[in-house]
Amino acid sequence: ACLQVQSTKRGDPSELKSIFQKYASVVDKDGEKFMTPGDFVQKYLGLNTQIHHNPKTVQLIAAVADTTKDGYVLLTHKQFWTDHSHGN
Secondary structure (H helix, E strand, O other): OOOOOOOOOOOOOOHHHHHHHOOOOOOOOOOOOOEHHHHHHHHHHOOOOOOOOOHHHHHHOOOOOOOOOOOOEEEOOOOHHHHOOOOO
């Protein structure tokens, strides 16, 4: 049996910025946008959207994209955004 591996192309930076701006709900004093764990997991990924979801699960999933471990997902976390572009 032959195993096929699907490769993922790198995301276009302007497209990624547009997607990020759509889902990010927090803006700091300098105007930089951030995604909360809920923005990333529930709005962007569409996971754990049921009313009685486990908030800890949402935080654990979001931690994958929170490369600085500050509790937010930033567009500047380029390692995540360029390696894991989402098809939205």
